[in-house]
Amino acid sequence: MIFYDTPSPAPNPRRVRMFAAEKGIDLPMQTVSLVAREHKSAEHLARNPLGQVPVLVLDDGTAISETVAICRYLEALHPAQPLFGETPFEIAVIEMWIRRTEFALGSPVRAYWVNVHPYTAKVVPERFEDFGKAAVPQALAAMGVFDAALAEARFIAGETFSMADIVLLSTLDFANFIGIAIPDGLTNLRRWHAEVSARPSASA
Numbered sequence: 001m002i003f004y005d006t007p008s009p010a011p012n013p014r015r016v017r018m019f020a021a022e023k024g025i026d027l028p029m030q031t032v033s034l035v036a037r038e039h040k041s042a043e044h045l046a047r048n049p050l051g052q053v054p055v056l057v058l059d060d061g062t063a064i065s066e067t068v069a070i071c072r073y074l075e076a077l078h079p080a081q082p083l084f085g086e087t088p089f090e091i092a093v094i095e096m097w098i099r100r101t102e103f104a105l106g107s108p109v110r111a112y113w114v115n116v117h118p119y120t121a122k123v124v125p126e127r128f129e130d131f132g133k134a135a136v137p138q139a140l141a142a143m144g145v146f147d148a149a150l151a152e153a154r155f156i157a158g159e160t161f162s163m164a165d166i167v168l169l170s171t172l173d174f175a176n177f178i179g180i181a182i183p184d185g186l187t188n189l190r191r192w193h194a195e196v197s198a199r200p201s202a203s204a
């Protein structure tokens with residue numbers, strides 16, 4: 001198995017590294033340079049036709065992309081210390097928060113990154129700056145929803161650390177990297193952020 005990885009601040013590969021660190025899984029890794037545009041090379045497009053990282057290539061040559069799909073595969077291989085829940089309710093709630101993070105927070109963060117941030121100016125052929133700027137209040141509104149949930153629970157999907165926390169942490173840290181920080185007033189989200197950032201896996 002080879003994990004095609006890109007270092008932080010890329011948020012998606014970090015999720016898999018953090019998941020593997022939590023589980024104690026040793027993943028052989030190969031770096032794909034986004035700066036060198038290696039993710040758009042013919043070699044990488046053969047692994048993932050969307051030209052994105054991360055990708056997990058199995059021993060038989062087949063490839064799995066999409067962060068959550070890769071982590072689900074690893075969870076099925078290594079079910080101990082489940083990060084996708086055990087009971088039907090836990091499984092559903094973790095999935096709910098993963099999807100809320102990806103759609104309500106990840107989508108506006110990506111819209112800002114692609115349409116406004118100076119780092120993407122040279123590689124995105126057509127940018128819609130007003131659209132990107134309008135996404136910032138959407139991202140902040142989503143953070144407010146997470147903050148309210150974290151007033152009621154230690155972790156985003158309840159009292160147990162899960163894949164939903166990994167997805168939320170990576171998305172928030174990337175948002176911060178591009179200039180959309182957690183507002184000071186969101187004290188529950190900031191308390192949670194400090195706690196999950198202190199886990200050894202957070203630096204994977």
Ligand SMILES: N[C@@H](CCC(=O)N[C@@H](CS)C(=O)NCC(=O)O)C(=O)O
Pocket residue numbers: 006010011012013039051052053054065066067068
């Ligand atoms: N939905 C995908 C998103 C993957 C993604 O957006 N990866 C970024 C790096 S963090 C990437 O490859 N960006 C380059 C591009 O989209 O062209 C996942 O969950 O893995």
